[in-house]
Amino acid sequence: MSNSSSGGLFGRQHTGSVTLVDQPVRVQFQRKAQLTFWIVAIVTGLISATVLSHVWHPLLGLLAGAVIGFVLGLLVASVVLIWPLLRALWWWADLITAGLVVFLGWPALANATNVPVSLVVLVVLVGVPAAVPAIRHRVVAIVWCFAVRHRLRTAFAPMVRSGGHGRAGSLPLIGMAWPTPAGERVTILLRPGLTYADLERQLGALAETCRADQVRVSRASQSNAARVRIDISRRDPLTALVINPLAGVGRGTGFDPTIVPLSPGMPPVGLDLPDVPEPADPERPTGRVPRPRPNGNGSNANGGNGSSPSGRSLPDDPNDAFI
Amino acid sequence: MSMLGSAFVRPAIPVAPNLSIFDPVFIGVDEFGKPVYVTMMYRNKLIGGEPGAGKSSLLSNYLAHAALSADCRLCLIDGKQVELGLWEQVADVFVGPDQKHAIRTLLRVQQVMDNRYAYLRQHRRRKITRDDAFSAILIVIDEIAYFSATVGSKTEQDMFSALLRDLVARGRAVGIIVLAATQRPSSDIIPTSLRDLFAWRFCGRTSNDSSSDIVLGHGWASKGYTANSLDPTNQGSGLLIAEGGTPKLVKAAYLTDDDVIHLADYAAYIRRPQHALAA
Numbered sequence A: 001m002s003n004s005s006s007g008g009l010f011g012r013q014h015t016g017s018v019t020l021v022d023q024p025v026r027v028q029f030q031r032k033a034q035l036t037f038w039i040v041a042i043v044t045g046l047i048s049a050t051v052l053s054h055v056w057h058p059l060l061g062l063l064a065g066a067v068i069g070f071v072l073g074l075l076v077a078s079v080v081l082i083w084p085l086l087r088a089l090w091w092w093a094d095l096i097t098a099g100l101v102v103f104l105g106w107p108a109l110a111n112a113t114n115v116p117v118s119l120v121v122l123v124v125l126v127g128v129p130a131a132v133p134a135i136r137h138r139v140v141a142i143v144w145c146f147a148v149r150h151r152l153r154t155a156f157a158p159m160v161r162s163g164g165h166g167r168a169g170s171l172p173l174i175g176m177a178w179p180t181p182a183g184e185r186v187t188i189l190l191r192p193g194l195t196y197a198d199l200e201r202q203l204g205a206l207a208e209t210c211r212a213d214q215v216r217v218s219r220a221s222q223s224n225a226a227r228v229r230i231d232i233s234r235r236d237p238l239t240a241l242v243i244n245p246l247a248g249v250g251r252g253t254g255f256d257p258t259i260v261p262l263s264p265g266m267p268p269v270g271l272d273l274p275d276v277p278e279p280a281d282p283e284r285p286t287g288r289v290p291r292p293r294p295n296g297n298g299s300n301a302n303g304g305n306g307s308s309p310s311g312r313s314l315p316d317d318p319n320d321a322f323i
Numbered sequence B: 001m002s003m004l005g006s007a008f009v010r011p012a013i014p015v016a017p018n019l020s021i022f023d024p025v026f027i028g029v030d031e032f033g034k035p036v037y038v039t040m041m042y043r044n045k046l047i048g049g050e051p052g053a054g055k056s057s058l059l060s061n062y063l064a065h066a067a068l069s070a071d072c073r074l075c076l077i078d079g080k081q082v083e084l085g086l087w088e089q090v091a092d093v094f095v096g097p098d099q100k101h102a103i104r105t106l107l108r109v110q111q112v113m114d115n116r117y118a119y120l121r122q123h124r125r126r127k128i129t130r131d132d133a134f135s136a137i138l139i140v141i142d143e144i145a146y147f148s149a150t151v152g153s154k155t156e157q158d159m160f161s162a163l164l165r166d167l168v169a170r171g172r173a174v175g176i177i178v179l180a181a182t183q184r185p186s187s188d189i190i191p192t193s194l195r196d197l198f199a200w201r202f203c204g205r206t207s208n209d210s211s212s213d214i215v216l217g218h219g220w221a222s223k224g225y226t227a228n229s230l231d232p233t234n235q236g237s238g239l240l241i242a243e244g245g246t247p248k249l250v251k252a253a254y255l256t257d258d259d260v261i262h263l264a265d266y267a268a269y270i271r272r273p274q275h276a277l278a279a
């Protein structure tokens, strides 16, 4: 962390260092900071001068307004100036916290108790989640949620760079990730530099970067096109059989199915190939086909293109006329 | 409800489950484990997917609800006979692999539709509601391809498609709902003009992205919604476009044959008084 920040922030690039804030970004934010300073200083200075000169002597009010404007402008401008660093810290907040917990927590624990006790605590803390599948799956899912935000950012960076927006393009804001039964769901806010269409084109790359099976994008809001939902799917959550609750309707009410009349049983005739003669020339649909069984509207008898006379005898149906 | 045929020994008055075709139908769970309900009224539905994807099983869920709803009549058209045949006793019309019968049935429903529109016009109304005296008519077609592209002459096939398109296009407001399943509704199977009228679609697994797009509508595969990525061994899972407009991963509920037979019997029993229209 310290190594990379010294390399990036203060411009000395040595090979192998991780650039935390690029040179152009730094220049860009310096300019933004200057502008912010002037705007904030003038606006707040004027407002407070106006207000204060009503309360105090006008000259005193003017002076106080200038001081307030200067201080506030400086404050806001410095936040803007170090914004890339703050953003980077925010991006890595989860890892920094995890690191702090591990590197500060363990010595603290060891100091507070003796070695066997702290070992027991460690074993319980790590062993129980590892041993109980439900907890383990939950923990893994949450860890993926953190990981996936970093992975998405790594995937977005080259897309923004190649997006034709030059240096002005900025990364989308990546919202919280939530575990879903299939994987994770992340909502992002697109900003100039990356469009929905870009994302659609890069689904495969996103899936690879997220080590997922599949990634789907959809709009998260009907009114704001910039809000996009990313569904990362790693497994099929829908393998269990779903029973339709209607299956239980009428069971246990003493309902007797035998009172429902069934059509009389059909004799098992014409169920095998030798029983079914070849139909007459299929080219001539009017040709009579010998019918294998008396009440046959069976599928076999009607053969390939079924244009043989209708198996069911439907006497004098007026609607037949149009055919 | 009071007039059960005296031929039955058991005098018990059947307890109808109080379902209505206007109620949302439970069809499965989504990938968050939440139940998925789909509105039946005023919505035509298309189901696609490769053989064995679970199309007919999904139809059973809709049919179970419709059969138990006393305010809905069923017209079942099934080239394969056995899928919808289990529901034959609750159906007002059951059509097997008989093209002419299918066409006559559609013509009959078309007539009903025109009469209903005439009635609504006389009463200065635009659509039927839950309180109307006449019931909804659900037309379920398993394997559209059989009637629109396989059997019969070209004229008959076109006739079938044209009639169906008319029902899909105009039937909504008078409670005529079409629910159709086919493996791959490409333009050689059903006319695109018919396919595009089905607003709500379910796509079981398909063997490639383009088949998935044919069912769901163009462009979904490029957004990552392709039924090609579903696990072929996980029958019943698929992408559903319903309310919301974005495909949702859904696992359809399943009714075993035993359940279907029981429900069909029970539904036949409770809807006997309404069951007057002969096929």
Ligand SMILES: Nc1ncnc2c1ncn2[C@@H]1O[C@H](COP(=O)(O)OP(=O)(O)OP(=O)(O)O)[C@@H](O)[C@H]1O
Pocket (backbone or CB within 6 Å): A241, A242, B049, B050, B051, B052, B053, B054, B055, B056, B057, B058, B183, B204, B235, B236, B237, B251, B252, B253, B254
């Ligand atoms: N929701 C489901 N849950 C579990 N198993 C299912 C589900 N749906 C279907 N299956 C299984 O898949 C098998 C095939 O389903 P089904 O007959 O509905 O497929 P289909 O798409 O209608 O095929 P075809 O195109 O040949 O008609 C069923 O027999 C059942 O075992």
Ligand SMILES: [Mg+2]
Pocket (backbone or CB within 6 Å): B055, B056, B057, B083, B142
């Ligand atoms: Mg089927």
